[in-house]
Amino acid sequence: MLFSDIVGFTSICSTATPFMVISMLEMLYKDFDEFCGFFDVYKVETIGDAYCVASGLHRAGIYDAHKVAWMALRMIDACSKHNTHDGQHIKMRIGIHTGTVLAGVVGRKMPRYCLFGHNVTIANKFESGSVECKINISPTTKNWLIKHDDYNNFDLHARDPSCLPKEYTNAEGTCYFLEGYSHPTVECDAKVEHHIEAAMNQINETN
Template identity: 35%
Template sequence: MNAHPDLVLIVDDNEINRDLLARRLQKQGYDVLVASNGFEALKIMRSTALDLVLLDIMMPQMNGYQVLESLKADLQLRHIPVIMISAVNDIDSIVRCIELGAEDYLSKPFNHVLLRARINACLEKKRLRDQEQAYLQKLAAEQQKSERLLLNILPAPIAQRLKQGESTIADSFADVTVLFADIVNFTKLSDNLSPAELVEILNQIFSAFDQLAENYGLEKIKTIGDAYMVVGGLPTPRPDHAEAIADMALEMQKIVTNFSLKPGETLTMRMGINTGPVEAGVIGTRKFAYDLWGDTVNTANRMESHGLAGKIQVTETTYQRLRHGYEFQPRGIIDVKGKGEMNTYFLIMKKP
């Protein structure tokens, strides 16, 4: 049952008929509004949430057919049910009203028992339609929520392929740039923090990084503890992936210095970048993840782990891609676990 009485609009240019019908409906428990012409009726419809309209056909200036046609052509109003009431009782008039979208048609003088039955039937159908619309809106909201959650886990093109039924997603990319970042001494610095405080500060830092990744059109792959991994050039290839990763790395350096776990001691990061081919795909069926594999990934990881606090270490490959647009400090040859000797550089800044 409705918490409030149903609101009915009576549209009739005859004041006696209009007032008589209004009093009768009010006695039956309905809230009633009245309009003496079609223009007034449409104005009320656009400003008031109505449950039903009782509409006379024969009115000057704007007749009932025209009002009905205007109402049903308006996407905001067309859901309002309309019962046509008229002294005209020919089949053509009835057919025309139904074709224009009226729910029912009653001839004057009408039987008040029949009128009440028709009104109740129309209102019940409207309640059912309203319930259906509310359910569909709730369903759409849940679908959007699920979509957002899925896009928080997977890149949009990959999520779309999964929804289209692909069971195995594995792709090769010939040219991407991978960045690993790790907060220096985070475990030691966070000894005095509660678990909630630890998670909160990591969430703030990584949320800022996520926003950077979105701004630069990059793909965050994962976080592991206090480490962050992001890639440029997939799943949608782009020619400037190395530049985008370099720009994000420089921004990350600035962001992390705004955080501290102890008074007067700001955080620093080690970062490593490498460019080359990778394999990418979705692993798992329940807690699935989009991940990368290959020597390019392993080398980027080594650039971070063999790097220095506050520095962005890059491989020769990445340096050659960026050297014309960015300033570097040569680090020289270092011994990299599993890779042997490698010539590396520190990314300093973007050239003016």
């Protein structure tokens, strides 16, 4: 699961017209929605500036954590190409956590596919514990990312264990900032999107 929000969104709204805010979110989230299709991840919801996706719900696989991590990197990169109404780059903070959830369609009016459980709360806490332009991942997500030798070239930087959410009851490990990804078949100085595209193409060819 991935949770994200825009840093300083309340301040942005206080100096922008409603149309400016909607236009900004529309341009940015249009890119994010396209990423969902490319990585085959499920868009759970958007609430205000919060954007949430999950992988492994509609089609489980061994690379679900990878797809969400790659999408997070693409999201951070996309933010650098979009501006607020006053010309500043949009800055997001992102949190990712891997775990089991209860999922299903609930209600009669506008029924929605919803996620429930402690791990949903934990994923949200990893987002709130992140900082601007950073992707904060949980120990369980990190363990999934390094499981497969062909796709474990993630640039991970360990954080102090005190940065773990207090609600995270697993005492082992710490959280990490996900800084980048490199694919062995792509030149090191190529854009991150090219590295990620190569990895996705390789996965699609083997499935």
